[in-house]
Amino acid sequence: MDFTLTEEHEALRALAAEFVDREITPNVAGWDRVERVPRELVPRLGELGFMGLTIDEADGGSGGDHLAYSLVMEELGRGDSSVRGLVSVSLGLVAKSVAAHGTPAQRERWLPGLCSGALLGCFGLTEPDTGSDAASLALRADPDGGDYLLSGSKMFITNGTWADVVLLFARTGGPGPKGITAFLVPADAPGLERTEIRGKLGLRGQPTAQLFFDEVRVGADAVLGQEGGGFSIAMSALDKGRVSVAAGSVGAARGALESALAHAGQRTQFGRPIAGFQLVQDMLADMAVETDAARLLVWRAADLVDRGLPFATEASMAKLFATETAVRAANNAMQVFGGYGYIDEYPPGKYLRDARVTTLYEGTSQIQKLIIGRALTGVSAFS
Amino acid sequence: MNIVVLVKQVPDTATERKLDPADSTVDRAASDGVINELDEYAIEEALLLKEKHGGEVTILSAGPDQATDSIRKALSMGADKAVHLNDAALHGSDALQTAYALAQALGTVEYDLVILGSESTDARTGVVGAALAEYLGLPQLTLANKVDIDGTSVRIQRQTDEGYDVVEATLPAVVSVVEKINEPRYPSFKLIMAAKKKPVAKLGAADAGIDTARVGLANATTEVVDFAAAPPRAAGTVVKDEGNGGVQIADYLAAKKFL
Ligand SMILES: Cc1cc2nc3c(=O)[nH]c(=O)nc-3n(C[C@H](O)[C@H](O)[C@H](O)COP(=O)(O)OP(=O)(O)OC[C@H]3O[C@@H](n4cnc5c(N)ncnc54)[C@H](O)[C@@H]3O)c2cc1C
Ligand SMILES: Cc1cc2nc3c(=O)[nH]c(=O)nc-3n(C[C@H](O)[C@H](O)[C@H](O)COP(=O)(O)OP(=O)(O)OC[C@H]3O[C@@H](n4cnc5c(N)ncnc54)[C@H](O)[C@@H]3O)c2cc1C
Numbered sequence: 283m284d285f286t287l288t289e290e291h292e293a294l295r296a297l298a299a300e301f302v303d304r305e306i307t308p309n310v311a312g313w314d315r316v317e318r319v320p321r322e323l324v325p326r327l328g329e330l331g332f333m334g335l336t337i338d339e340a341d342g343g344s345g346g347d348h349l350a351y352s353l354v355m356e357e358l359g360r361g362d363s364s365v366r367g368l369v370s371v372s373l374g375l376v377a378k379s380v381a382a383h384g385t386p387a388q389r390e391r392w393l394p395g396l397c398s399g400a401l402l403g404c405f406g407l408t409e410p411d412t413g414s415d416a417a418s419l420a421l422r423a424d425p426d427g428g429d430y431l432l433s434g435s436k437m438f439i440t441n442g443t444w445a446d447v448v449l450l451f452a453r454t455g456g457p458g459p460k461g462i463t464a465f466l467v468p469a470d471a472p473g474l475e476r477t478e479i480r481g482k483l484g485l486r487g488q489p490t491a492q493l494f495f496d497e498v499r500v501g502a503d504a505v506l507g508q509e510g511g512g513f514s515i516a517m518s519a520l521d522k523g524r525v526s527v528a529a530g531s532v533g534a535a536r537g538a539l540e541s542a543l544a545h546a547g548q549r550t551q552f553g554r555p556i557a558g559f560q561l562v563q564d565m566l567a568d569m570a571v572e573t574d575a576a577r578l579l580v581w582r583a584a585d586l587v588d589r590g591l592p593f594a595t596e597a598s599m600a601k602l603f604a605t606e607t608a609v610r611a612a613n614n615a616m617q618v619f620g621g622y623g624y625i626d627e628y629p630p631g632k633y634l635r636d637a638r639v640t641t642l643y644e645g646t647s648q649i650q651k652l653i654i655g656r657a658l659t660g661v662s663a664f665s
Numbered sequence: 666m667n668i669v670v671l672v673k674q675v676p677d678t679a680t681e682r683k684l685d686p687a688d689s690t691v692d693r694a695a696s697d698g699v700i701n702e703l704d705e706y707a708i709e710e711a712l713l714l715k716e717k718h719g720g721e722v723t724i725l726s727a728g729p730d731q732a733t734d735s736i737r738k739a740l741s742m743g744a745d746k747a748v749h750l751n752d753a754a755l756h757g758s759d760a761l762q763t764a765y766a767l768a769q770a771l772g773t774v775e776y777d778l779v780i781l782g783s784e785s786t787d788a789r790t791g792v793v794g795a796a797l798a799e800y801l802g803l804p805q806l807t808l809a810n811k812v813d814i815d816g817t818s819v820r821i822q823r824q825t826d827e828g829y830d831v832v833e834a835t836l837p838a839v840v841s842v843v844e845k846i847n848e849p850r851y852p853s854f855k856l857i858m859a860a861k862k863k864p865v866a867k868l869g870a871a872d873a874g875i876d877t878a879r880v881g882l883a884n885a886t887t888e889v890v891d892f893a894a895a896p897p898r899a900a901g902t903v904v905k906d907e908g909n910g911g912v913q914i915a916d917y918l919a920a921k922k923f924l
Contacts, residue, residue, distance in 0.1 A: 293741060293857045301851060331854030344854045 285581075287353070294346070295353040301330060302361035310362050314632055317480075319364050319487035321444060324372075327365075328399020332358075333373050337381050342394030348522075348584040352529035356577070359533025360540075363636035364487030366530040371440045372396060374526040376403030376449045379519045380466065383507040388466060392447055404445035404469075406436040406493060407516050413437075414649050416451075417459040417513055421495060423452035430454070430505075432467065432498040438643070442491020443476045445469050449519075450495075451512050459513035464506040473498040484635030520644055521594045524601035525583045527644050531601075531608035532580055534637050535573040538608070538615035541629040542566060545619050556618070565614040573611060576604035595657040602650035608637035666720035666814060668711040669774055670744065671767060671781035671793075674698040674728050674735040678786050688882055689889035690757050691787050693729065700735045703782025705742075705849040706842050710812055711780050712743045713847065718814055721745040723774055727755060727766055733865070740860035741852035747863070748774060752870040757882025760788065764796030766880055770873040771801065773866070776837060778819060783808050783841040794841035804834035810845040826922060 287295065305326075313319045327333050335351040337343020351374075358366035377396040380388055395401030412419045421434030432452055439448075448467045455461030467474065475494040482490060507515050543566060546557035556562050579600035586593035612633035616623035623630040641647045656662045676682040680696040700708075711722045724739040724747035726732050736747045750770045758766060771779065779801075784791035798805030809821035810829065819838050822829040824845060852860070870877050878884060904913045918924045 289737065290857055290861060293737065293852070293860075294854055297741075297852050297854070297857065329853060330851055335854065339855075345858060346854055350854070 291350055291353060294350055295357060297330065298332070298354045298357035299360075302357050306358075306361035306365060310629075310632065311626055313362065313364065313487040314626065317486040318489075319362065319368070323365060324368060324402055324444075325399035327369060328397065332369055333399045334377070334397030335373065337373070337377055337393060337397050341381055341389050342397040343377075343381070344397065348525060348587040349581065352525060352580050352584045355526050355529035356533035356536070356580075359530030360537040361533070362487060363530060363534055363640075364485050366533070367440055367485060367488050368402070370523060370526045370530065371405055372403040372445075374523050375405040375519045376447065378522060379449055379464070379506065379515055382518070383464070383511075383515055384466075385503075387503065388506065392466065395446070401446040402441055402444050403447050403449060404439050404441040404491075405519070406439050406442075406448045406450040408436060408438050410435060410437045410492075414646060416516065417462070418457070419451060419453060419462065421450070421452045423454045423463060423465065425454075426499070429499050429501050430465070432465070432473075432495040432500065434495055436493040436495075438479065439491045439493055440485075440488060440643075442493055443478050443489045448474075448493065449506065451516050454509055454512075460510050462512035462516075463509045464512035464515045465500055465504045466506050467498065467500055467504060471498045471500065482639075484632070484637070484639055486635075521597050522587060523644050524597040524650075525580060525587065525593075527640055528576065528580045528583070528597070528600040528604035531604040531637065531640050532573060532577045534608040534633050534640075535569065535576060535604070535611035538611040538630060538633040538637075539566070539569040539573055541633075542569065542615040542618040545622070545628075549620070562618060565618055569611040569614050572603075572607040576600070576607045579603055595654055598645070598650040598653040601644065602647055602654070605637070605640035606647060608640060609634070612637045666714060666718040666778065667723070667774075667776045668714060668720065668778045668780060669723045669725050669771060669776045670704070670707050670711045670739070671779065671797075672704045672708065672724050672726045672735060672739050673701045673782075673785050673787075674726065674732040675701045675785050675787040678702070682787065684889075684892050688757060689892060690882065693731065698731050698735060700738055701782055701785040701787075703784060703786075703842065703844060704739075705782075706844050706846050707780045707782050708739055708742050708744060709847045709849040710809075710842055711778075712850070714778070714812065714814060720777070723748060723776070725767065725770055725774065726750070727763060727770065729756075736865060737860050738852065740863045740865075741857040742850060743852075743856055745863065747865040748868060749865055750868045750870075750873060752868075752875075752877075754870045754875075754877040754881050757885060758880045759885040759887045760790040760792050761796050761886050762880045762884070764793050765800055766870070766873065766875050767793070768797055768800035769875045770868055771797075773868065773873060778814070778836060779803075779839045780812075781839070781841050783843050794839055798839040801837075801839065804838045805841075806832050806834055806838055807841045809840050809842045812840055812842070812846070 331344035334343035335346045339345050380392050409419050423430040423432050450465045450467045453461050454463040473496040476491045479490045549556045583596040583600045616630035619630050622628050652663045676696040677699045683692040683695040685692040715722050722744040724744045727750040781794050806821045808823045810824045811822040813820045818835050820833040823832050824843050
C-alpha cells in the first residue's frame with residue numbers, strides 16, 4: 283500500500299491549492315459578508331477543468347478519477363465550502379447522473395455546458411415535507427398527451443436560483459421509491475418559480491432556493507433513465523456525492539487546523555506562545571489526527587469507486603466521520619483563537635458555520651449511521 | 666514562430682532558503698523547488714505569442730534532477746516540449762557559465778525568439794539574459810513589459826523608472842520580461858494530463874557541446890567569498906507630525922522612488 287500521490291494527482295492538487303490561495307482565500311470573508319460568491323467563478327472553475335472531473339472527455343468533461351476529484355474538493359473545501367458546494371452539486375450530483383444515465387441527446391445537450399461551467403445544475407430532491415424520508419416525496423409529474431406536467435415544490439435546493447437545469451425527482455407512480463422518476467428540467471421552463479432562502483447560518487456565499495412548479499410542461503425526452511427509476515438514480519448520485527462532501531469537509535478541517543496552528547504560534551499569553559500549552563496542543567492534536575483519519579476514509583471510498591467495487595457503506599462512513607470532524611475541528615479552532623475566533627475577521631467562525639450544515643445535508647449523520655447499521659446488521663432501521 | 670523559454674527552478678521564496686556551507690552554493694535540498702516567478706511571466710508571454718502567431722513553445726531548463734517538476738509545471742501551462750540540461754559538471758556554475766551552457770543547449774533547438782525572466786529570485790544577478798545574447802551573437806531586449814512581433818522583427822517596451830523605452834530588433838532575439846507584462850495562467854487538469862506525454866529531451870554537457878573546462882564551481886569566473894544571515898530588520902522610521910508630517914512622509918517615499 284502506497285499513499286504517495288502520482289505526479290498528475292499531485293500537480294492537480296497543487297493547481298487547486300494555488301487557485302484557492304490566490305483567488306479564493308483573499309475573498310472569503312468579503313463574499314461571506316455580502317452573502318454571495320461571484321457567479322463568474324463557475325466558468326473560471328470550468329476553465330481549470332474542475333467542473334468536469336471524472337466525466338469523459340468525449341462528453342465534454344476533463345477526465346480523471348475520483349481520487350483526483352476528491353483532491354480538488356479538499357482544496358476547495360479548505361478555501362470556501364460555498365465554492366466547493368457549487369461544484370459538488372453541479373458536477374457531482376447532476377453532471378455525473380447525466381453521464382451515467384443520460385441518452386446521447388441528453389448528454390450532448392447538458393454535459394459540455396455543465397463541464398465547462400457555461401451551465402450550472404441543481405439537484406431537486408428535498409421537499410418542504412420530505413427530507414430524510416426522500417422516498418415519500420410528493421411533487422407530481424402527471425402524464426399529459428405524451429408530455430408530463432410537474433406540480434409541487436422543492437426545498438433547500440443548492441444552486442437553485444443560478445441553475446440552468448434542475449435534476450428533478452417527481453412522483454409518476456404510486457407511493458414509495460418505485461413511483462419516483464428523474465427529470466432534466468430546463469430552469470427557464472414556464473411555470474417554474476425560484477426564490478432564494480435567506481438567513482442561513484453558513485454557506486452564505488452560495489444560493490439556496492425553494493422551487494415552485496406550477497404545471498411545468500416537459501416532454502418525455504426530459505426523463506432521465508427509466509420511469510420509476512428515479513429514486514435509485516438519486517441514491518446512487520448521493521452515494522458518490524457523500525465522498526465529495528466528505529473530501530470538502532477534510533479540507534475545511536485542515537483549513538481550521540492550519541489557521542489554529544498559525545494563531546497558536548503567534549499568540550502569546552502568560553509570557554509564551556499559547557502553542558506551548560498542553561491544553562492547546564491537546565486540541566491541535568485532536569484536529570490533526572481526525573483530519574488525517576477522515577482523509578484516509580475519503581481516499582478509501584474514492585479508490586473503491588475508481589476500481590468499480592461496492593463503496594456505499596464506505597462512502598457513508600467517510601461522510602459521517604469527515605463532516606463531524608470538520609465541525610469539531612472548526613469548534614476547536616475557535617477555542618484556540620479565543621475571543622478573536624468569534625469575529626469574522628478570522629477564519630474559525632466561517633469554518634464552523636459552513637461545516638455545521640454538512641452533518642445535515644446529503645443524508646444527516648443519523649441517516650449515515652442507519653445506512654452503516656443496515657450494512658452491519660442486515661436489518662434496515664428505516665422502515 | 667518558435668519560442669524557447671528559459672526556466673529556472675529556484676527555492677520557494679515562501680520557505681527559508683539556505684546556502685550550503687560546504688561550497689556556498691544554493692542548498693536546493695533545503696526547500697521546495699518552484700519555477701522562478703518571473704519565468705512564469707516569460708512562459709505566459711510565449712504562450713500568448715504562440716496563440717497569436719502559431720508555432721511551438723519549448724522550455725529549456727538547466728538544473729538537477731528535481732528540476733523535472735518545474736519543467737512539468739511549465740508544460741502543464743501549455744508549452745509543447747522541453748529540453749532539460751542536466752549534468753553534474755554544471756554544479757556551481759555562475760551566471761556567465763550558465764549563460765554559456767544555455768547558449769550551447771540552444772544549439773540543439775530551432776527558435777526565432779528566446780524569452781526569459783529578467784532575474785531569478787535566488788541569485789538575482791539579472792545578467793543571464795544579456796550574457797546569453799552575447800554568446801549567441803543575438804540582439805538583447807531586456808526588461809520588457811510588452812512584446813509585439815511583426816513578421817521578422819520584435820518590438821518591446823522596456824520598463825524604466827520614468828516610463829518605458831521602445832526597443833526593436835530583428836529576429837532571432839533574446840527578450841527578458843518583468844512582471845508587469847501579463848498575468849500567468851494556471852495549468853488546467855487537461856493540460857496536466859497532457860503534460861505527461863509531452864517530450865522532454867535530456868541533455869548532458871557533452872550532448873550540448875559544452876566544454877566542461879568552462880563550467881562548474883572550479884572554473885567559475887566569480888567566487889562567493891563569504892556569506893552571512895541577513896541582519897534582523899531594523900526598527901522603522903517614526904515620523905513625528907509637527908505640522909510637516911505629510912511633507913516628511915512624501916520626501917521619504919520620493920527618496921525610495923515610490924513617488
Ligand atoms: C444549505 C442546504 C443545502 C441543501 N441542498 C440541497 C440540495 O441541493 N438538494 C436537495 O434535494 N436537498 C438539499 N438540502 C436538503 C437536505 O438534504 C435536508 O435538509 C436533509 O436531507 C435533512 O432533511 P430535513 O431538513 O427535512 O430534516 P429531517 O429529515 O426532518 O430530519 C430532522 C432530524 O431528524 C432525524 N431523523 C430523521 N429521520 C430519522 C430516522 N429514521 N432515524 C433517526 N433520526 C432521523 C435527522 O437525522 C435530523 O436530525 C439542503 C439543505 C441545506 C440546509
Ligand atoms: C463577544 C465578546 C465579548 C467580550 N466581552 C468582554 C468584556 O465585556 N470585558 C472584557 O474585559 N473582556 C471581554 N471579552 C474578552 C474575553 O474575556 C476574552 O476573549 C477571553 O478572556 C479570552 O482571551 P483571548 O480572546 O485573548 O484568548 P487567549 O487568552 O489568547 O486564549 C486563546 C486560547 O489559548 C488558551 N490558553 C490561554 N492560556 C492558556 C494556558 N495557560 N493554558 C492552556 N490554555 C491557555 C485559551 O483557553 C484559548 O483556548 C469578550 C470577548 C468576546 C468575544
